[in-house]
Amino acid sequence: MPGTWRPMPSNCTRNLALTFVRCAQLGQLIRTSCIGWANQVEQSCAQWADEGHSECAAWSDHGHNECCDWWPCSWFCDAFYWVANILCDAFYWVANWVCIAFTTIVKVVCVAVSIIVEVFCALWSLITIVFCVSTADGGTAFLLTDGSILMQECIFGYGTRRWWKLVPDNFGSYFNGTWHRVHDSHIGRKYFGSAILADGRLVVCGGEYSDASGVNSNDESNRCEIYDPVADTWTEINPPVDSGGVTWGKIGDAACALLEDGTLLLGNSDDQQTAIFDSAAMAWSMTALKNRLSSEESWTLLPDGAVITANCFGHPASERFVPANNAWSVDVSVPVATDLVEDASKEIGPAVLLPDRRVFYVGATGKTVLYTPSNSANTNGNWAAGPALPMAGGQQQGAKDGPGCLLVNGKVLFGVAPVNGRGGPDDYLSPTSFFEFDGANINATSNPPNSNHPTYVGRMLLLPTGDVMFAREDDSSFYAYVDYGSPNDKWRPIIRHCPATIAAGSVIQVGGLHFNGFSQAVGYGDDSTAATNYPLVRIKNQSTGHLRYCRTFNHTTLDAAGTTVISMGVATGNKMITTNVAIPSDLEPGASELFVVANGIESQPFRVTISRRG
Numbered sequence: 024m025p026g027t028w029r030p031m032p033s034n035c036t037r038n039l040a041l042t043f044v045r046c047a048q049l050g051q052l053i054r055t056s057c058i059g060w061a062n063q064v065e066q067s068c069a070q071w072a073d074e075g076h077s078e079c080a081a082w083s084d085h086g087h088n089e090c091c092d093w094w095p096c097s098w099f100c101d102a103f104y105w106v107a108n109i110l111c112d113a114f115y116w117v118a119n120w121v122c123i124a125f126t127t128i129v130k131v132v133c134v135a136v137s138i139i140v141e142v143f144c145a146l147w148s149l150i151t152i153v154f155c156v157s158t159a160d161g162g163t164a165f166l167l168t169d170g171s172i173l174m175q176e177c178i179f180g181y182g183t184r185r186w187w188k189l190v191p192d193n194f195g196s197y198f199n200g201t202w203h204r205v206h207d208s209h210i211g212r213k214y215f216g217s218a219i220l221a222d223g224r225l226v227v228c229g230g231e232y233s234d235a236s237g238v239n240s241n242d243e244s245n246r247c248e249i250y251d252p253v254a255d256t257w258t259e260i261n262p263p264v265d266s267g268g269v270t271w272g273k274i275g276d277a278a279c280a281l282l283e284d285g286t287l288l289l290g291n292s293d294d295q296q297t298a299i300f301d302s303a304a305m306a307w308s309m310t311a312l313k314n315r316l317s318s319e320e321s322w323t324l325l326p327d328g329a330v331i332t333a334n335c336f337g338h339p340a341s342e343r344f345v346p347a348n349n350a351w352s353v354d355v356s357v358p359v360a361t362d363l364v365e366d367a368s369k370e371i372g373p374a375v376l377l378p379d380r381r382v383f384y385v386g387a388t389g390k391t392v393l394y395t396p397s398n399s400a401n402t403n404g405n406w407a408a409g410p411a412l413p414m415a416g417g418q419q420q421g422a423k424d425g426p427g428c429l430l431v432n433g434k435v436l437f438g439v440a441p442v443n444g445r446g447g448p449d450d451y452l453s454p455t456s457f458f459e460f461d462g463a464n465i466n467a468t469s470n471p472p473n474s475n476h477p478t479y480v481g482r483m484l485l486l487p488t489g490d491v492m493f494a495r496e497d498d499s500s501f502y503a504y505v506d507y508g509s510p511n512d513k514w515r516p517i518i519r520h521c522p523a524t525i526a527a528g529s530v531i532q533v534g535g536l537h538f539n540g541f542s543q544a545v546g547y548g549d550d551s552t553a554a555t556n557y558p559l560v561r562i563k564n565q566s567t568g569h570l571r572y573c574r575t576f577n578h579t580t581l582d583a584a585g586t587t588v589i590s591m592g593v594a595t596g597n598k599m600i601t602t603n604v605a606i607p608s609d610l611e612p613g614a615s616e617l618f619v620v621a622n623g624i625e626s627q628p629f630r631v632t633i634s635r636r637g
Contacts, residue, residue: 024506025468025469026430026505026508029490031501031503032197032201033158034159035158055238057129058130058134061133068122160178160499161494163175164494165217165225167225168223168559168575169573169574170559170561171188171572172189173205174187177496181232181234184210184234186207187205189201189203191570191572193569193570194568195563195571197503198503208248209257210234211234213232215231216290216552218287220302221302221557221577221589224251228289229274229276231243231275231292243273245274247261247262252574260305263289263296266309271298273291274289276292276318278317278320278322278549280322280323280552280554281543283324283591283593286302288310288330290317290320290549293318294316295317296313297309297344298310299349313351314342315334315335316337317549318335319424319549320332321384321549322374323376323382325376328400329343331354331382331396332344332374333394339357339358339361340353341357345401352401357406362390363392364387367446367450370387370424370446371424372421372437372548373546373547375428375429375435375544376594377429377542378429378511378542380396382394385422387442388421389442390411392406392407393408410460412439413465415441419442419443422438422439422478423440424478425437425438425439425455425477425481426481428491430489430507435460436457436468436507437460439456439458439478453476455481457471457474476497484555485623486623487561488623490505514540515537516620517537518617518627519536520535524632526634528608528636531606533558533602534599534601534602539556539557539590540622541594541622542622543556555621556591556622558578560573560575560619561573562631563618564611564613567611569611571610573610574605575602577589578591580598610633612633613632615632617630
């Protein structure tokens, strides 16, 4: 049966300073936009005055040259055009002063309005902290390895530097959880490349509509930083440098994918360069060039460690990155009849790896396709047409960037909206309708109450409970998709070794199978990447029923040579995966059950005894 949507706690604050800042940003936005408009008017007005003066002077000069050469005709002609030149100059100076006076008045009004807004905000803030109506809009969210949700705050459709963490309650419920503010990032960014690393830190790179220039604008930043949830700090890292020693100038809303060895593969929004970030060495290295520009693509990690993408520039071509070769290779093309990419916008929807190893792609053209990889990373796979996306009345639907998520029952939840084949800013249409793909068919499901939006403003995140969180970058209401089904028992993580007695405050190792899940699970496009293919650990006290997540980090396995390596792959089969688990020092003692969770699917319980810290 289709699932339903349940409200999650909104991110409300009674902090007076923050409430004022949120409101005052409207005044700042009005001031910046208004003064920007006034400057444009002033430039256009001055240009018009210059052109008018030039045309007038040219007419005067031309007329003077045609004057008769006999007196008194020549005298009258010279006098006439002498006066005409004075009038031309006068027109120029008057027009310029009128332009300056008008725009100065406009700028004063702009500043006055913004001041009035700020005064109103001061009064409004006092009201809102009483009723707690100052809420943060959603943004890209990440599942940290301690079970909390890290979300960027957006405001007026732009990303901010503010980040929040939703912590579940004592029984593991996110619906009764609480939001806590964490440290601000160095810059605000709306769309960017990102990944949760194997050590539990978050890396973010680039930023379209960032505030790196001082205000939110379409400056595709190249700045990168790492968030450490233990220290609650953001640390900036250098952007990639190409083989010629040139630092990447733009990263923007880069396509990216975390590779199975825990390194981050990142695209350049301007060209065919891609780079790999090694968080252990804190260094970038360049790969061979892509065959096509990576902008707007949806990259998907495959079970063999390769990354597949349908090209947006040069569609319907596709290519595949093979880490062992450090290179991209041309794969077979998507069938022309099922081309996924809207040519005008170059947009595409989410791509999600299914438990059966196929990749489900949602297009911006009303089409879907399924990619089946070969049994070798060096061999091409094949593309096959998927079911057509449902129409909305007589209107075709598609996803021009938008979220998709693998459910624990193996289906894919995704949203589509009307598409018109055009790529202008007004051609990202509403509303979004939600569907499930069951491996063969697309079936309608219910929509959250705030689905009146284009697909690109939505975000999904697969929670450890199996529920799917949904947030919008321009709305403060959050929902979770629940009660849609249960997983196949074959997909559950299997615990092979774990200490029977665990001391609070200690670090233990837990090992077993399927700890990385069968997919990176969460898709979108190139603007948002929030994979969840890593193990989480939760411990439930059998006496009180209290449930506590424990931070995991440095998930490893053995390679073919028997060397211990990072494990961030998918569908790892019979590989033994080991993760480190930091046990909270205040964990309740007594008989308990330990669970490993991957992609929202929990293992069978492993009975343990929690002892007090020695």
